[in-house]
Amino acid sequence: MIAHAIFFYTFSIIAVVSAIMVTASKNTVHSVFFLILDFISISCLFIMIGAEFLGMIMLIVYVGAVAVLFLFVVMMLNVAQQKNQWFAGQSTSKHIPVGLIISTLIFFEIIIVIGGWKYKPEIFDINNSLANTSVSNTHSLGQILYTDYIHVFQISGMILLVAMIGAIVLTFRQRSGVKRQSYIKQISRERAEGVEVLEVQSNKGVKIDD
Amino acid sequence: MEYLSIVFQEVYKILFLLVPVLVSVAMIVWLDRRVWAFVQKRQGPNVVGPFGLLQSLADALKYIFKEIIIPSSSNKVIFILAPIVTMTLALIAWAVIPFSATQVLADINVGILYLFAVSSLGVYGIIMGGWASNSKYPFLGAIRSAAQMVSYEVSIGVIIINVLLCVGSLNLNDIVIAQQNMWFVIPLFPMFVIFFISALAETNRPPFDLPEAEAELVAGYQTEYSGMMYAMFWLGEYANILLMCAMGAILFLGGWMSPIDVYPFTLVPGAFWLILKILILFILFALVKAIVPRYRYDQLMRLGWKIFLPFSLIWVVLTASYLFYFNLLPVN
Known part of the structure; x- marks a missing residue:
């Protein structure tokens, strides 16, 4: 029990301190790294209360994918920041x-x-929580999510899908005048249509169409 | 006192796992270079020790005695943390790999998710190294690898779902035992192929080694690294490759199961079979490195998002419908 308490307080102190550091640190990239540390310690807390599936999914989704994209964007911002300082100092904040x-x-x-x-x-009450049942966390989550809450689950999936399509539509733009590389065309080129032997007359040259 | 003995026991177990892993990483580098050389009709490293077996040790010694140079304009803390993160993540994942039904350091319920999570965290070492170097080539390499690893992780995740549908458990030992009658490589062969290719991309191996494409990016994210820090990146990379091979062996090739379930073969310890399968997969990795030219970046992305992801998603639907129709879904 003592070991449990030690681990709990270690992780929660790390979580709180890193959450404060996310907002307190000046460097945006450092903020994201603290955010990642926060996610990791919170997933450790999840694992400690027996919700190992949630903890691992937290690691995979938030740390492994979302935070990487965050970092991606913030690093790009930082490159721009060195050129114009709009990001750093705005005295009248809205x-x-x-x-x-x-x-x-x-x-x-x-x-x-x-x-x-x-x-x-x-x-x-700890006796009501999942930790004390014989069914593992993954099984109990699945049994609840796909029976009682199936509609909510499906609707949230739909909302995510709509959001994704919306983001794609917003950022998609058809650029004209760009030569696209067609994969199939490149592979299926035959020698007959690719190479042509021409008789070149002197001082006339050959007209090549592209 | 009782606590202390438990701690010592655990530390002893961890060392018993990690020291062989580190030694085999060194050996695997040698094997990689030898296979690569043989494909190209060269000799490869054959001078240090018998058959050049000690080449990696000599290299490691060289790295240890080299000076560590930290660029003055770099972000020092993150610059030093990056190789440590890579190395640590590559090693902690081995905690859940089962070498036999009982020989596993941590037999956790969500073993495969843990493996997946740790391998998806591996991208941080690269991003941190590339960003903290404060230099153009490492940054470009880091951004490339971040996009690449995130993309291929998605298809690996879907492939894992395929296997989980057939097993009904996230525990690695259960996954191995579920393959008692038939290895998953037979019914899920297309998934195995996609897993193998995605594993190549996930570990930045050729033909997908664009993060460190030497012709265009010098050495990518590790350009500014030297000495032991470079060696740690390099060890972490190979430990990750071994881990991916182990994951492939467990998911598709029956893990520690013997290939034929008859008397003399079942006497052989499971660790032997697992290591043999990992080695076979690794030799395939090395052969691919020697044979295939590097992919263009846009085609790498196209392969990941437009081919592998839809195909593996369709395969999930197929597997699920097959299992459901023939009432084969594992229920416990």
Whole structure:
């Protein structure tokens, strides 16, 4: 039990400190690295409460894919930042009201969660959690997700699909005048149509069409 | 006192796993160069030790005594962290590889997801190294490899789903035992081929070694690295290749299972069969390196997103419908 507590506090301290560092650090790339550290320690916490599937999926999806794309974008931003300083110093910030609204919302959500803990302690009873059942976390998640919540699950999948198509449509643009390489055409070229032997008359030259 | 003995026992087990892995990484580098040389009718490294077996040790010694140069304009912390991350991630994944039904360091429920997660984290070492060097070629190499590894991870994930459909468990030992009657390479042969090619791309091996394409990017993300830090990148890369071979052996070739389930073969310890399968897969990796020319980058992306991903997705639907129709879905 002592070892459990030691690990819990280590991971949670790392998670909180790195979450603070995400907003506090000046370098945006460092922020993303702290965000990754935060994700990793939170997935460790997930594993500690017996939700090993969630922890691993967190690692795969957030750290392995989402954060890589974050890093990608932020590194590109950094390259641009060295040229024009628009990113670093804007004294009159318009983000503060929006940020205030969002942080108040999150604050009240946290109040609700902690209030639930206070007034309905049986929800957070360890005996009700998945950790004590004989079924593994993956199985129990699958059994709930694909039976009781199948519609919610499908709808969230649809929303993600629509978002993906929307992003593609927004960024897609047909450029004209660009020579495209057709894979099939390149492979299926025959000698007969690729090579032509011409009789060149002196001082006349040959007209090559492209 | 009791705690301490448990800790010592675990450390002993970990060392017993990691030291052979590191030694075999050194040997595998030698094997890679030998196979490559034989395909091209050369001798390869054959001077240091019998058959040149100690070549990698000599190389390692050379790297250790070289000076570590840290570029003055680099981001020093991340620059030093990058090879450590690569190396660590390549080694921690071996914790879940089962060498027999009982010989496994951590027999966790979600073994295959752990392997997948660790291999998808491997991209960070490369990105960190490329960015922290603060130089053009490493940065370009890092960006290339990030895009490449993320793309091919997707198809590897879908292939893993294919295997999981047939097994019904995420535990690596269960995956091996499910192949008792027939290795998954037979019913899922197209998936095995795609897995092999995706593994080549995931580990930045030729013909997909664009992150370090020496003709255009000097050495890609590791251009600014020298001495032991370069050696750690290099060790991590080969440990990752071995890991991918192990993953292929477990998912498709029956892991530690003996190829024929009859008396004299079942006496041989499972570790032997697993290592043999890993070696065979690795020799295939080395042969591919020697035979195939490097891919163009746009075609690499096209192969990953437009061919492998749809094909493996269709195969998931096929496998699922087949198993469902013939009532073969594993239920426990």
